[in-house]
Amino acid sequence: MAEVEAVSKTVRALFIDGEKEEAEAEKYICKVDTEAVPGGVPAPSASLSLMDIPTIDISLLTSPSSSGEELEKLLRALSFGGSFQAINHGIPTALLDKVREVTHQFYELPCEIKLNYSREHGKVEGYRNDIVSEHQVPEWAARFNLLISPEDERNPKYWPDKPETFKEIMHEYAMKLEVMRAILFKAMARSLKLNESCFLEMCGEKATLVARFNYYPPCTRPDSILGFKPHSDGSVISIVLQDKEVEGLQFLKDNKWYRVPNNPRALLVNVGDQAQIMSNGIFKSPIHKVVTNSERKRISVAVFCLPNSEKEIEPIDELVNETRPRLYKKFKGYGDFYIRNYQQGKNPLEEAII
Numbered sequence: 467m468a469e470v471e472a473v474s475k476t477v478r479a480l481f482i483d484g485e486k487e488e489a490e491a492e493k494y495i496c497k498v499d500t501e502a503v504p505g506g507v508p509a510p511s512a513s514l515s516l517m518d519i520p521t522i523d524i525s526l527l528t529s530p531s532s533s534g535e536e537l538e539k540l541l542r543a544l545s546f547g548g549s550f551q552a553i554n555h556g557i558p559t560a561l562l563d564k565v566r567e568v569t570h571q572f573y574e575l576p577c578e579i580k581l582n583y584s585r586e587h588g589k590v591e592g593y594r595n596d597i598v599s600e601h602q603v604p605e606w607a608a609r610f611n612l613l614i615s616p617e618d619e620r621n622p623k624y625w626p627d628k629p630e631t632f633k634e635i636m637h638e639y640a641m642k643l644e645v646m647r648a649i650l651f652k653a654m655a656r657s658l659k660l661n662e663s664c665f666l667e668m669c670g671e672k673a674t675l676v677a678r679f680n681y682y683p684p685c686t687r688p689d690s691i692l693g694f695k696p697h698s699d700g701s702v703i704s705i706v707l708q709d710k711e712v713e714g715l716q717f718l719k720d721n722k723w724y725r726v727p728n729n730p731r732a733l734l735v736n737v738g739d740q741a742q743i744m745s746n747g748i749f750k751s752p753i754h755k756v757v758t759n760s761e762r763k764r765i766s767v768a769v770f771c772l773p774n775s776e777k778e779i780e781p782i783d784e785l786v787n788e789t790r791p792r793l794y795k796k797f798k799g800y801g802d803f804y805i806r807n808y809q810q811g812k813n814p815l816e817e818a819i820i
């Protein structure tokens with residue numbers, strides 16, 4: 467079923483209406499042995515600790531006089547937990563709020579309208595649930611993907627006409643994110659004592675930015691139904707705008723799940739698989755998942771910074787040596803490889819090892 471509201475109503479009715487339909491609802495219930503990661507089943511959120519997630523001041527990464535300490539912090543953040551909260555990122559809070567608002571407004575559109583933007587099989591852009599094989603448990607979420615890079619030719623087919631401000635706001639947001647991406651790629655290189663343009667060169671000067679608008683409706687079984695299964699991102703890095711009020715994201719660290727605290731002004735940045743590959747395993751692409759909430763809907767907007775499609779990525783030469791032999795294969799189009807493996811329930815990053 468492509469339409470999550472429809473699913474949501476049906477499943478809610480199913481849980482209330484009793485036994486016969488329980489079998490249908492069963493599909494959504496996570497069983498520990500069907501999850502790629504041990505402990506994939508949601509634990510009661512209140513019992514989990516909040517993650518002590520580092521904060522990085524982006525404005526300090528650009529000034530040579532103040533960046534040393536911040537670069538060390540960045541290196542620690544990317545090599546241990548694989549994520550941080552970015553502050554002073556140059557994106558006004560009012561714009562972050564507008565991005566959240568148009569996301570809510572998009573999801574409030576009637577189903578028939580949203581289905582006009584349906585994602586076609588094998589395509590990245592468009593509206594739908596993620597496709598999983600029949601052996602996998604579906605997720606309690608709807609997703610809408612869009613290529614938002616400022617330089618890319620837009621595919622007008624997928625750009626919603628409503629809300630009217632959607633295009634303008636996402637265009638402005640994409641331009642700001644592109645600036646932040648360039649700062650981060652340079653800082654990531656400098657934190658490893660590499661030439662500052664090595665990530666930019668390997669990925670192509672112009673970013674490819676894909677936004678994923680996630681929508682998690684309220685769910686009657688948050689104890690056993692996930693909004694997003696445990697996964698790592700297939701990006702180089704992901705820049706995630708969290709819901710202003712509703713928590714849900716959790717990270718796996720040292721085999722334990724931690725809740726990510728809400729910070730409405732910050733942007734959450736996490737390492738993706740491709741930065742782990744390029745850094746030859748120094749940066750860690752963290753496993754994360756999203757739990758559901760019985761009362762409140764939740765949104766998030768994850769923007770994936772990806773290499774240009776004609777670029778090849780592989781471990782950077784300087785990071786391969788006798789003590790750290792080359793860990794990963796070379797890839798052109800890691801995204802397709804990632805989706806193929808993900809849909810089969812495999813861990814793409816493990817499959818990428820030489």
Ligand SMILES: O=C(O)CCC(=O)C(=O)O
Binds near residue numbers: 694706708715756768
């Ligand atoms: O909803 C969230 O907070 C995170 C979503 C996510 O992990 C993703 O879109 O890859």
Ligand SMILES: [Fe+2]
Binds near residue numbers: 698754
């Ligand atoms: Fe993710």
